[in-house]
Amino acid sequence: MVAPLSAWPWENFGIYKYLLYGPLLAKVLYTRILEGSFKDDWCLHILIICVARSSLHQLWSTYVNMLFLTRNRRINQHGYDFKQIDKEWDWDNFILLQALIASMACYIGPPFIENAPLWNAKGFITILSLHVGISEPLYYWVHRCFHKSYLFNQYHSIHHSSPVLHPFTGATATFLEHLALTPVIGLPIIGSCMMGNGSRITIYGYLLVFDFLRCLGHCNVEVVPHQLFETLPSLRYLLYTPT
Incomplete structure (x- = not known):
């Protein structure tokens, strides 16, 4: 039996899951056609951020697979098998989830x-202060909670089941995990705006x-x-790398 909230609501939609972006696009086009301007910045920026985040992951994926550049610096020399590719195929589910949550937020509160x-x-x-002081420790604590036996076996194990790390691996997780981590990621953005x-640059910049x-x-x-880490050992506490 599948654990509650482990599967994504649109898991069976296939490529048609991208139709869920439709209301955002329709809102942007509506204001453009009827009002003659992109007045509804909120929906437009959500779409732009989604495209930017997806492009960032795709660029990282392209870089990783450029063996003529990366062969001598690969940590795990094994290649990616089709099983891992199939498992991480819907890596971008979290972007769609956060876009839907952000679009609902604009109706609940002010369009930040x-x-x-x-x-x-x-x-x-x-x-930066909210991230270092609140979001990062909270993100770490939530992540550690998913490493406990039940949550790990039912939800988090998929994240650790990939034999070779890939940029898409970091985004591959169950619905409950991203549902729990999304408010943690959004907290610095909401907090800075409420203050x-x-x-716009900090909102785009933080997410990217x-x-x-x-x-x-x-x-x-x-x-x-x-x-660099041998020269500055304390740097390992500020920046984590694949190694």
Whole structure:
């Protein structure tokens, strides 16, 4: 029997799951056609962020598979088999989930992105402080909870079942895991905006840097020279790498 909330609600939709982006696209086109402008920035920015995040993962995947660049720096020299590829095929489910949650948030509360300026220096400090002080420890604690016997066997084991790390491995998880981690990831963004320090650059930047580092940690290619950690041992507490 499948554990509750382990399967994704759109698991049987196949490629048609992308139709769930339809209401966001329809809202953007509606305002463009009837009002003559992209007034509904919230929905438009959600779509742009989704495309940017998907492109970031695809670029990392392309880089990892460029053996002429990465062959000598691969940690695990084995290749990716079809079983792993099939298992990680729907790696982008979390992007769709977070887009749907963000779209619902714009009806529950004020549209943060629409009201946010392009740049706010205080917003950068605020979002960094919230990430280091609250989000990162909370993310680690939730992740550790999924390593306990029941949660690991029923939910988290799929994340550790891939024989060779890949950027898509970091994004592959059950519905419950991403449902629990999404508020943790969004907390710095919401917090900085509610304090009046949010900006569009920090919102885009935070999500893309978060994804970038997760892809880096699961790419199976050592990008950071080990000599750097030998020179600065404390750096390992600030930056994690595939090794």
